[in-house]
Amino acid sequence: MELKEFLNNSYTCYHAAKLGAQMLEKAGFADIDSNADFKKAAGAYRVCGGCLLAVKKGNDKINLVLSHTDSPSLRLRTDENASAANSITLSTEKYGGGLLRSYFDRKMKIAGRVILKQGNALVSKCVSSDYNVVIPSLAVHLGAGKEGETFSVSRDMRPLAGDCENLCESLGAADAVDSDLFCVPAEEAYDCGVRGEYVCSPRIDNLVSVYASLRALIDCKNVSSAVAACYNSEETGSETREGAEANMLEEFLQKAFAAFGQKADARSVLRSSFALSCDGAHALHPNRKEVYSDNAPVLGGGVAIKRNDRYATDALTCAAAREIFARAGVSAQTYRHHADMRCGSTIGLTAAHTLGCAVCDIGVAQLAMHSAVETAAKKDIAALRGGLTKFFESDIAVSADRIEIK
Numbered sequence: 001m002e003l004k005e006f007l008n009n010s011y012t013c014y015h016a017a018k019l020g021a022q023m024l025e026k027a028g029f030a031d032i033d034s035n036a037d038f039k040k041a042a043g044a045y046r047v048c049g050g051c052l053l054a055v056k057k058g059n060d061k062i063n064l065v066l067s068h069t070d071s072p073s074l075r076l077r078t079d080e081n082a083s084a085a086n087s088i089t090l091s092t093e094k095y096g097g098g099l100l101r102s103y104f105d106r107k108m109k110i111a112g113r114v115i116l117k118q119g120n121a122l123v124s125k126c127v128s129s130d131y132n133v134v135i136p137s138l139a140v141h142l143g144a145g146k147e148g149e150t151f152s153v154s155r156d157m158r159p160l161a162g163d164c165e166n167l168c169e170s171l172g173a174a175d176a177v178d179s180d181l182f183c184v185p186a187e188e189a190y191d192c193g194v195r196g197e198y199v200c201s202p203r204i205d206n207l208v209s210v211y212a213s214l215r216a217l218i219d220c221k222n223v224s225s226a227v228a229a230c231y232n233s234e235e236t237g238s239e240t241r242e243g244a245e246a247n248m249l250e251e252f253l254q255k256a257f258a259a260f261g262q263k264a265d266a267r268s269v270l271r272s273s274f275a276l277s278c279d280g281a282h283a284l285h286p287n288r289k290e291v292y293s294d295n296a297p298v299l300g301g302g303v304a305i306k307r308n309d310r311y312a313t314d315a316l317t318c319a320a321a322r323e324i325f326a327r328a329g330v331s332a333q334t335y336r337h338h339a340d341m342r343c344g345s346t347i348g349l350t351a352a353h354t355l356g357c358a359v360c361d362i363g364v365a366q367l368a369m370h371s372a373v374e375t376a377a378k379k380d381i382a383a384l385r386g387g388l389t390k391f392f393e394s395d396i397a398v399s400a401d402r403i404e405i406k
Contacts, residue, residue, distance in 0.1 A: 003381065004189040006211045007201045011111035011184045013050025013069040013232045013242075014126045016207055020052045020069075020214050020230060021045055027218040029054060032252060038259035043217075043226075046252050049113075049124065050232035051242035052210075053252045056217055056392075058225035060264035062253070063392050064275040064357065065216070065227070066244070066347050067209035068234035071202070072098030072370045074157055074183040076110070078167065089158035090133070090167070092183055096235030100151050102372040104137035108159060109186040114168055114176035127171040127179075132186060133159040159183045185372040197378055198299065204374040206234070208364050208381055209278035216388035225269075226392040227253065234279075234347055244347040247354045271356035274396045274403060276321065276388065277348030281306055281335040283365035283376075293336045297365040299377040302331025303387050304365045310337075312348035312359035320396075320403040321360040327405075328390030330383040335365065358398050362387075 001023055010016035021031075024045045030036035032044040043056035050069050074092040090110075094100075111128035135157055138144040151157065161167075168176040189201035213228040220226055233243035240246065253266035281304035284296040297304040305321055307313050313321075325332045337343035348361040364384050366376040395406035 003208070003211050004199070004201070007189045007203060007207055010069075010203060010207050011109060011128050011186075012073070012113070012182055014113045014124070014180075015111065015128070016069040016210055017047045017050050017052040017230065017232075018126055020210060021047050023214055023218065024054055029056075032255055032259065038256075039261065044256040044259060048248065049242045051248065052228075052230040053249055054214070054217060054228045055253060055256050056220070056222055056226040057260055058222045060262060060269060061224035061396065062227055062269050062273040063222070063224050063394065063396060064229065064270070064273055065213040065388055065391070066229050066231070066275055066277040066351055067213050067279065068206050068231045068244075068347060069210055070096070070232050070235050071205060071207070072096030072235055074098070074103070074153075074159075076167070076181040076183060078179050078181055088160060088162055090161050090183070092153060092157050092159070094153055095182060097370055099368070099371040100153070100157060102368070103135050103157065103185070105134065106372050107186045108133050108135065108183050110159075110161075110167070110171065110181055111184050112179060112181040114171065114173040114181075115178040116173065116175060117177050122177070125173065127173055129171055131170070133161050133183065135159050135183070187373050192375065198375050199378055199381070200373050200375045202373055204364075204366055204376050205280035205369050206278070208376060209280070209384070212381065212385040212388055213278060215385055216392055220389045220392035222392045223395050231347060238347055238350050244350040245354060249355070272398050273355075273357045274317070274320065274398050275348075275351055275355070275357045275359045276391060277312060277346060277351060277359055277361045278384065278388070279346040279361065279363045280369055280374075281363040281365045282337075282369060283367050285367055291338055291341070293338050295334070297333040297335050299365060299367070299375075300379045301333045301365065302380060302383050304333050304335040304363050306335045306361040306363060308337050308343045310343040310345040310349070311361035312352040313361045316401065316403060317358050317360035320358075320405060321362060323405055324391050324394055325383075325387045327394075328387045330387045333365070335363075358403065
C-alpha cells in the first residue's frame, strides 16, 4: 500500500488502524490474539479500536517508534441527530483543534465505526459514506468575511446531509446500536509544486508518521525487537484506554515475547529502551516568517528534531537521533517554537513518563497543520521512513547518561 492510498482511505483512527493491520498481515505479522504459529510469523500486532501496536521479532532489546492515528475533525452528535429526523443538517462538536474555517465548502464524508449486536456480543465495524456532505459557508453578501468573524460549532459547522432519517442506515448499518461517527475531509492526496515535490492531503498530521513507522517496521532487518505503537486519542489528551497514557504496550509486548519463546520482561526492557516519538512539526511558512523562530525547519530540509519543554527531547536523545539519521544518510533539522508562543505537545512526554524510556520527539515539517488539507515535502517523508528503518536496524544500549549505538 502506497502512502496516498493510506491517506485517502484512513478517514478516521479506526480506518488507519485497520489498514495498518492489513499492511502488517501482508508482511507476515499475525494478530497476537489469534491462534497463529508465532514461531513462524514475522511479528505480532494488536488492534484496539483506533490503536495499533506491532512488534517484529528480535533480541531482548527494544527500539520503539511512537505515533498517533487520530486527526482533528468534527464528531457527530448522533443522539441529537437521531432525535431531529427532519433536519437536513447534522449536529457536530469539535474533535481536537481543527482549523474550522478550512472545512467550509469542501468535500466531506461521514466515517467512523458503528457498534453491532451479534448474539451476546457487541462488535465494532468501520464505516464510511459512499456519498459526500458539505458545510456551506455564509455568503459574503450576508456578512461573511468581516474582520473579527468567529464561528460557532453548534450553529455554523453543521454538514448539509439532506433528507436522512437514519444516518447509520445510510452507511449500510441500519441495525447499529451505537456509533462513533465523524465528519472528515474527503479530499484525495495530490502532488503540488512545479516538480511535484510536495504532497497535499488531509491527515498528514499524523498519518505520515504512522505510515512511515509501519513501512520501516516491515522493511527493516532488525537485531533488536522493533516496535511501532500507533496510539489513538492524542488530539484530545491521550487519556483513554486506546491512548498513550493507558500503557497497553507493556501487556501486548509481554504476550508477544511469550508467543515468540522469549523470556524478557517487557517492563524492564521498555525502561532501558530508546523511543522516537513521531508527530508533525511546523515548517517555515514563506508568507508568515514573523511567527517562527530563527532557523525554522523548511520543507525538504529533512527530519525535524523537536526541542521544547513540551517535548521529551533532551541533549542526549537529540544527539543520538542525529547520529542515527547521519548513518542513514538522511538530513535532520531542528524545530523550536517561537519563544513568545505556547508550544503544542505530543505523546513523547507521556511515553517518557509511563514507560520510563529515553525519548526524542521528531517529525515531518508541514504547512497548515490541523487544516482540512495539509502540505509536506515528499523528500522529508522519504527521509523519515529511511531514518526510522535505520533506527530499527540499530543495536542501541541505553543507560541514565549514555546511549551507545552499534
